[in-house]
Amino acid sequence: DAGVIQSPRHEVTEMGQEVTLRCKPISGHNSLFWYRQTMMRGLELLIYFNNNVPIDDSGMPEDRFSAKMPNASFSTLKIQPSEPRDSAVYFCASSRVGAGDQPQHFGDGTRLSIL
Amino acid sequence: DAKTTQPTSMDCAEGRAANLPCNHSTISGNEYVYWYRQIHSQGPQYIIHGLKNNETNEMASLIITEDRKSSTLILPHATLRDTAVYYCIVLRPSGTYKYIFGTGTRLKVLA
Numbered sequence: 001d002a003g004v005i006q007s008p009r010h011e012v013t014e015m016g017q018e019v020t021l022r023c024k025p026i027s028g029h030n031s032l033f034w035y036r037q038t039m040m041r042g043l044e045l046l047i048y049f050n051n052n053v054p055i056d057d058s059g060m061p062e063d064r065f066s067a068k069m070p071n072a073s074f075s076t077l078k079i080q081p082s083e084p085r086d087s088a089v090y091f092c093a094s095s096r097v098g099a100g101d102q103p104q105h106f107g108d109g110t111r112l113s114i115l
Numbered sequence: 116d117a118k119t120t121q122p123t124s125m126d127c128a129e130g131r132a133a134n135l136p137c138n139h140s141t142i143s144g145n146e147y148v149y150w151y152r153q154i155h156s157q158g159p160q161y162i163i164h165g166l167k168n169n170e171t172n173e174m175a176s177l178i179i180t181e182d183r184k185s186s187t188l189i190l191p192h193a194t195l196r197d198t199a200v201y202y203c204i205v206l207r208p209s210g211t212y213k214y215i216f217g218t219g220t221r222l223k224v225l226a
Contacts, residue, residue: 004158031212043159043216056213091158101147101166101208106158 002026004107006092012113018080021110024073025094033093033104034067034077043091049075050097082114119203124221127197133190135220137203140184146207148179150188152199153219159202162188193224 005024013019025032034046047057052069060067064083069075079086089111093104120138127133139148149164163170163177165186170177176189190197202219206212 033212033214042218043214045213045215048212093158095212097208097212101164103149103161103164104212104214105161108158 004092004094004105006090006107006110008110009108010111010113012115013082014115015083016081018078019082019086019112019114021077021090021092021112023075023077023092023107025075025092026105027073029094029096029105030072031095031097032069032075033095034075035091035093035106036088037091037109038088046077084114087112087114118215119205119217121201121203121217121220123218124223126223126225127190127193129195129224129226130192133193133197133222133224135188135190135201135203135222136185137188138185139203139205142183142205143207146205148177148183148186149204149206149214150175150177151202151204151216152197153202154196154199159216162201193222195224195226198222198224 007022030051032049035043036046037043046059047067048055049069065079067077089109091106091109093106095104096102147164147166150162151159153159163172163175165177165179179186200219200221202216204214
């Protein structure tokens with residue numbers, strides 16, 4: 001079975017540019033999570049969708065960050081404008097929430113470098 | 116959701132069992148214990164989870180103490196590929212689903 005698919009795997013761009021990260025969750029999963037990992041702060045949850053609706057976006061650092069889930073099989077995380085401090089690895093995870101204790105399954109991440 | 120405490124690092128000889136402890140003394144009755152690991156440059160990989168009974172799958176065993184205040188992840192025959200950071204997470208499935216990753220345990224398997 002295909003796991004969570006993220007693209008691109010690596011992104012290098014200049015400060016001020018718009019960055020879009022993409023995620024395809026596991027088929028049949030109804031929840032999607034975006035995480036960010038840095039050396040300083042470790043792994044942090046940014047936003048969580050359930051049935052394509054954002055439920056908890058308290059981890060989104062500021063208005064420059066936005067996330068959408070237009071359908072059950074696709075989500076984007078956008079940063080506009082990007083800043084060097086946004087450099088991190090961004091992970092997407094999916095799960096079947098509401099079906100008991102199902103774990104989250106993670107993609108391999110997008111390594112983002114803002115110059 | 117309960118907070119967890121894990122040792123910062125551990126070494127294990129290849130072929131031996133690796134026992135990774137986790138303390139979750141404030142765990143409540145409906146919170147599960149989940150274990151993940153992260154191999155360098157990869158996403159966190161789910162290993163196993165449990166509520167109060169011991170659990171075993173093809174990757175590992177999970178031993179939860181009777182009072183549920185601590186647990187141990189056991190990799191029965193560690194290999195070099197098991198070198199990773201291991202995270203213990205406690206979560207209520209009906210809550211916010213917000214995994215809180217601590218600093219984890221950096222396990223190094225030695226040849």
